[in-house]
Amino acid sequence: MTTLEDVRRIGAAGLVAQIRERDMPAFGRTVASIGVLTGDDKASASSLAAIILQDAALTTKVLKLANSVYFNPARAHISTVSRALVVLGFDVIASIAVSLMLIDALLSGGLRERVVGEMGRAFHAAVQARTLAVLHGEANPEEVFISALLARVGEMAFWCFGDEAAQSLDTALATGVKPEVAESEVLGFRLRQISVGLAREWRLGSLLVNTLERGESGGDRESSVILAQQFAVAVESGWGSPQARQAIAKMARHTGRPESELTAVLLENAAAAVKTAATYGAVDAARMIPVPEAQAEVQAIEPEEVSGPDPLLQLKILRDLSMLLGGRPSLNDILTLALEGIFRGIGMDRALFALVSADRKKLVGRAALGHGATAFCQAFQFVLDASPGELINAVIVNQQALIIRTAFETPLRLDRLIRAGGMTPCMLAPIVIQGRAIGLFYADRVSGGEISEDDGLGFFHFAQQAALGFEHVMSRVSRP
The missing domain is CATH 3.30.450.40 (GAF domain)
Structure with missing residues (x-):
């Protein structure tokens, strides 16, 4: 049990170490293995395929995503992890695998409502960020997607493993205190610091680290992530709210597109985010994404039968x-x-x-x-x-x-x-x-x-x- 006193004593760095060593050691080892491969130009696709194929459920989800319209718009049918690596590329499959494993780990317990809320917001921001990157002409929009998806990894991990400290912060936030104020007063540090620490520990990518440390001053790709995050939060007050309109205006300036044109795209993206979250297996998080009018279909991945020859x-x-x-x-x-x-x-x-x-x-x-x-x-x-x-x-x-x-x-x-x-x-x-x-x-x-x-x-x-x-x-x- 992690007490509030413990968290205040060890601080953000101590909590990062605790999550790495006590709460998610298996995830950390696997991600470290994938990180070594992605950092090695000579690493073979077979090494990454072997890591994914050790887990039948992970294999199923990777192939489901590899065949989704979002990652595979040409709809080239992919039956194997090996083929997925050829069609989508080493880095994309590595990022998908890491994201899937992280989401599975973070849905295991804790203050589930907070975890699911953060996750729904993360998927919404990720889909919107990818579109902003495309409209802005940025290279590698998939990396922007993953960075936005994992940008609040510390917040999600804290709500999952923070025990008594998480309960105390939850109580403070329920009174209407701003998150930045409540976090500093209750914990003595910002949850953002945990995200930075975990992003570095798990080597989740330079774009994510730059976004967390430098924000919009980091560059256009970082701005796409930050603006999408701001929008995902703002639209929870309503698509027609002043907060949402202000966020859309900033995104329009970033992309150089008229607000009316961009709004139509953002509406489509919200429905796409619901489906994407469900495809990742985060069905409850998908239901948290605000979609006006008819809700997008939420359909979970059916478990694969792994019972012999196929x-x-x-x-x-x-x-x-x-x-x-x-x-x-x-x-x-x-x-x-x-x-x-x-x-x-x-x-x-x-x-x-x-x-x-x-x-x-x-x-x-x-x-x-x-x-x-x-x-x-x-x-x-x-x-x-x-x-x-x-x-x-x-x-x-x-x-x-x-x-x-x-x-x-x-x-x-x-x-x-x-x-x-x-x-x-x-x-x-x-x-x-x-x-x-x-x-x-x-x-x-x-x-x-x-x-x-x-x-x-x-x-x-x-x-x-x-x-x-x-x-x-x-x-x-x-x-x-």
Whole structure:
């Protein structure tokens, strides 16, 4: 329990540390991982895809947003995270994933009415800010959207995790005291300071930090965020209120558009904000957005059934793999899509790819999805010693694809695989290029579920398509 006395003693910096270390440690670690990727020009899309695919609910929501009119106006159908990264880009998908995880975390408790109110305001401001950026001719309006969406992250986190201190501030605000006055008197600091601290801690983007620290003086993009925030607050007093008219006038000057023309756009945006919030899974927040006349439809994301193979998804991913071969894919593009097909399409608990070393003496895990994927990938290392009767050697040396349902049904020794964290039932398929095995795909069901013949056919099909893709890339590279 965080008491008011504790909060006054530790201040904004202490509260930021508490949120990071006690209240949202898992979120912080995941966001840090994504932050490292977005800050690395050499980071592969497969690394980001792997982070998203570990969480089935997150995968569902990312794909839902990737197919929405808001992020995908051309309505190019996207079935996989891998395809979403290609169509929308690395940074957009990373931002969507971070936002989704943050919203899920902040809807978990606390003073829910305050949290939901802040969140509804944030979605409204985000949609309006993106439009202001577009009308002003700013580059990367999606970054403006995300910055506006997360601009009050400290306020939302405080209402979620502030305990007694949040209750005390809520009581003070209920008397009609201005927020800036109540925050300083009750807490001894402004909630905005928490937003700045969390934006820096979680590396939520330079635009967001500049907006929080410099406001409209930071530049035109920062102004788009600030003006949209002011408007989202003002319109809660009514679309025809003096506050709303004043906010619209400022936005009109910022964009150079007539107020009447801009007002019509803002009205459409409010309805779009309702749908966007619902698509993010924040249905209660969507209902808080003021929309005149008929309310926009509020429809929650239906939970995805993740209960085994999905033949239709398998076909879509195999089609995407075939389409990749028509262009100039990288080995990572092919690998990421094939692993996603095995993991999501066939419905395996884990999917892994391992590569034979250049001297052909070792097999080393390179990428994995699913339960404990990172640790499993690191442990998946084997010396290729050609010893007879051992599973890994049989797959690589003999180029033998296998389905192993129980340890008792095969004469091969499984001891090395089991020590590395593998288990039955499992499937293995070598990737053979020009007569040589360069690696293998492995998949298993940690839950102990059976592997059917159809599962095996699908697995081997993905391995074959990946092999064709690898050969295509390697032949292209080897051409003079």
